[in-house]
Amino acid sequence: MMKNMYDVGDHVFVVRTRNSKIIVDCPVCYGDKSVIVILGNDEQVKVPCQYCKKGFNDPSGVVNSGYIEISEIVQTTITEVRKRQNYNELEITYSTPAGIYRPEQVSNTRKEAEKLGETRVEKFNKLADEKFAKKYKDHKSYSWNAGYYLNKAKQSFKDHERYSKLAEIMNSKSHHRKDKS
Numbered sequence: 715m716m717k718n719m720y721d722v723g724d725h726v727f728v729v730r731t732r733n734s735k736i737i738v739d740c741p742v743c744y745g746d747k748s749v750i751v752i753l754g755n756d757e758q759v760k761v762p763c764q765y766c767k768k769g770f771n772d773p774s775g776v777v778n779s780g781y782i783e784i785s786e787i788v789q790t791t792i793t794e795v796r797k798r799q800n801y802n803e804l805e806i807t808y809s810t811p812a813g814i815y816r817p818e819q820v821s822n823t824r825k826e827a828e829k830l831g832e833t834r835v836e837k838f839n840k841l842a843d844e845k846f847a848k849k850y851k852d853h854k855s856y857s858w859n860a861g862y863y864l865n866k867a868k869q870s871f872k873d874h875e876r877y878s879k880l881a882e883i884m885n886s887k888s889h890h891r892k893d894k895s
C-alpha cells in the first residue's frame with residue numbers, strides 16, 4: 715500500500731532530522747584524564763587514560779558517546795515529485811524549498827509529522843545506545859599501559875622525565891588510603 719501521495723503545490727509538513735553529538739564524561743577516568751593501576755606488588759601507577767585519548771592527542775576526559783537524532787517539523791510546499799523505478803519498487807521523493815524528502819518523512823498534518831519524527835528519533839537513538847554499549851566493552855588494557863610507561867621511564871634518561879610524568883608512581887600509599895582509615 716502506498717502511503718500518502720502528494721502532488722506539486724501541496725502544503726505539507728516534513729520531518730527534518732539532524733544528528734547531534736553527545737559528549738559525556740569519560741566512563742573510565744571520569745574526567746580525570748588518568749587512571750591508577752595497582753600492580754602485583756601493590757605499587758600504584760598513574761597512567762594516561764587510554765579510553766578518552768585519541769591518537770597522539772592527550773586524553774580529553776570526555777568522550778563522544780554517540781549521536782542523538784533531533785527532529786524538527788517544517789511546514790513547506792512540494793515543488794517536484796520524482797519517481798524512480800528501483801527493481802520492483804517505485805521510489806518517490808518530494809522536493810520542497812526545505813529539502814528533499816522521502817514519503818515516510820512527509821505528512822498532511824503537523825500532528826502526524828510529529829509522530830513520524832518521534833518514531834524515527836526513537837529508532838535512531840536506540841541504535842546509538844547499543845553502539846555505545848558495545849564500544850565501552852572494547853576499552854584497552856591498563857596493565858599493559860602501566861608496564862609500557864614504566865619501562866620507558868627507566869629506559870633512557872632523555873625520555874625519563876616525559877614518561878615519569880605519564881607513569882607517575884604513587885609512592886604515597888598512605889595518602890591514597892587516607893580516606894579509608
Ligand SMILES: [Zn+2]
Pocket residue numbers: 740741742743744745746747748763764765766767773775776
Ligand atoms: Zn578517560
